[in-house]
Amino acid sequence: MTPTMLLPRPDSVASGNGVFTLDTSTGITASGELAPTARWLQSVLRPATGLPLPMTGMAAPSPGGSTLALDLDPDLPAEGYRLACGPGGVTITGGDTAGVFYGCQALRQLLPPQIYRAAEAAGVRWAVPYGNIEDAPRFRWRGAMLDVARHFMPKHGVLRFLDLLAMHRINTLHLHLTDDQGWRVEILRHPRLTEVGSWRRESQLGAAPDAPNDGRPHGGYYTQGDLREIVAYAAERHITVVPEIDVPGHSQAAIAAYPALGVRGELLETSPRWGVNTNILNAEESTLGFFLEVFDEVMDLFPGPFIGIGGDECPTDQWDADPRTRELIRERGLAGSRELQAWFLGRIGAHVAARGRRVFGWDEILEGDVPEGIVVASWRGMTGARTAARRGYDVVSCPDDQAYLDYRQSELESEPIPFAVPLTLADAYGFDPVPDGLTGDEADRILGGQANVWTEHMDSPRAVDYYVFPRLCAIAEVLWSRGERDFDDFLVRLRTHLARLDALGVEYRREDGPRPWQTRPGIPGKPATRADWAELIDGLVASIKI
Known part of the structure; x- marks a missing residue:
């Protein structure tokens, strides 16, 4: 995970070793308040990946599965987010629902650019690099x-x-x-x-x-x-x-x-x-x-x-x-x-x-x-x-x-x-x-x-x-x-x-x-x-x- 992947430039990026790959076992977990953001994330990831990405509450993923987890942290600033990617998946935490949404936008940018296409892109490995991002806006x-x-x-x-x-x-x-x-x-x-x-x-x-x-x-x-x-x-x-x-x-x-x-x-x-x-x-x-x-x-x-x-x-x-x-x-x-x-x-x-x-x-x-x-x-x-x-x-x-x-x-x-x-x-x-x-x-x-x-x-x-x-x-x-x-x-x-x-x-x-x-x-x-x-x-x- 490198800053060269992201626009606008985030506050901080820490790179890890390895990648997390979206596959048929990957689901999205979100609390009720974040359900609309989770549905939006499904809607922008499904067309190009062809993956089902089922959505659940905040329960733990099934054995062998991986997650895109959305959560709130009131200690983060308004519209700010934290994105962490590791072997178990991606966790996006926001200071509010807008922050979680912007973290999801960052996730899209960490995937190959074909993720922005409106139909399934064959032969693409949907890999997210390990690492952490912390970010918040300058102006409201x-x-x-x-x-x-x-x-x-x-x-x-x-x-x-x-x-x-x-x-x-x-x-x-x-x-x-x-x-x-x-x-x-x-x-x-x-x-x-x-x-x-x-x-x-x-x-x-x-x-x-x-x-x-x-x-x-x-x-x-x-x-x-x-x-x-x-x-x-x-x-x-x-x-x-x-x-x-x-x-x-x-x-x-x-x-x-x-x-x-x-x-x-x-x-x-x-x-x-x-x-x-x-x-x-x-x-x-x-x-x-x-x-x-x-x-x-x-x-x-x-x-x-x-x-x-x-x-x-x-x-x-x-x-x-x-x-x-x-x-x-x-x-x-x-x-x-x-x-x-x-x-x-x-x-x-x-x-x-x-x-x-x-x-x-x-x-x-x-x-x-x-x-x-x-x-x-x-x-x-x-x-x-x-x-x-x-x-x-x-x-x-x-x-x-x-x-x-x-x-x-x-x-x-x-x-x-x-x-x-x-x-x-x-x-x-x-x-x-x-x-x-x-x-x-x-x-x-x-x-x-x-x-x-x-x-x-x-x-x-x-x-x-x-x-x-x-x-x-x-x-x-x-x-x-x-x-x-x-x-x-x-x-x-x-x-x-x-x-x-x-x-x-x-x-x-x-x-x-x-x-x-x-x-x-x-x-x-x-x-x-x-x-x-x-x-x-x-x-x-x-x-x-x-």
Whole structure:
């Protein structure tokens, strides 16, 4: 058993002499509380091995048999585990059920990579090397955001994505469910949100401002039954799903469905163009009431502690030019449109808090009064993370230049639709969620970090694979593993890990660049230099209230 077999890198590995081999006598033992984890372990080991792996309680194995034993130890940390392999089998002990689950993920990595195949792999010896592993995560929020608004990912693709997150010890899926280009969650009280807002007549093809449209309708949405299934599937893998309904900007799909929600009351279409949109929600009490009903249904579907309300990229041009909005600002005793945005988000935040949940929002929220109990997603560099932590708010770091997986992966001209600055595998591995200059108490406000997968230029799960992997492998290790980082060591372990992704059919980016079918020749991008991008981000965060 060697550290080169495992990704993310564990805290400690001690090797032994010999191997334990799974065979027809091997069973799984687990207490009642761990029965769901044992059933999951059966489900991922049986297809490739063809072994029955019967499950029992904590009774001793039959004479001559061997076991995969699952147990709990409250002295271990939350999500931590201990894996011991010897002549009698493998024992996985966790500080909680999540820790046992992560120990099972480690066990899979100790087996040959064919274990990740979905049908029996003949001629493979299913051997686990003797030794011991002790491990626990660095951060409690280890996340990935998936944008299903720009390009819809069908339910089966989301379930597959959840399996890939679990494989990498990621415990949070932030689902970006609404935007100008699509509304993806069924709301029973407001059916036109999906009848009208879930599809658009075409999509922008490329990143340049003058890029053409493709002339192809695009759409889809999740029924409430779908979302309950996704949430339950995620929970079985110890992943919390955080829904995001983006307001008051990024709302054209909702306005297309219900024009009275807009400032001008115009008939709009679900937007076929990317970028920051000036069509935003009006600030009437009726619009606020509409969205409180939306959030009520969303909170019924997603039982986790965090509810995303967006708050990002909300140009106030329409508010500033609208007499009715200016009247509302005066009536509410506000100083201007930025305070109006804070008022709107504050009302939603109070409603969310009254349901016992916490608001999760982008770092633009720091430009005004902040809803109580908020978790700030710091995306425009690390300014938001540093400011929020110093002001006493919890933070999830997701700086664009280190964790935005829609950014191009190299300077190669063959990169598909090259956008923004290069974010290489080494850049992703260099991500640190804790910004410099914080005190110990301030650093404790950093819950962790996440990779963000914006899908303007990812029109299929195959494209998502290319942009996400293996950079997500690097970020997963950053968020899980403690101690000094060594990129060269990571590359050694990654090359072993890629065989697992191959077995799963993940179409990741190869070390030497995209395969011909992963390129997008002739489709314009919007690349930038790091200096120009840093200047842009500095301008965007200038309004954050220190």
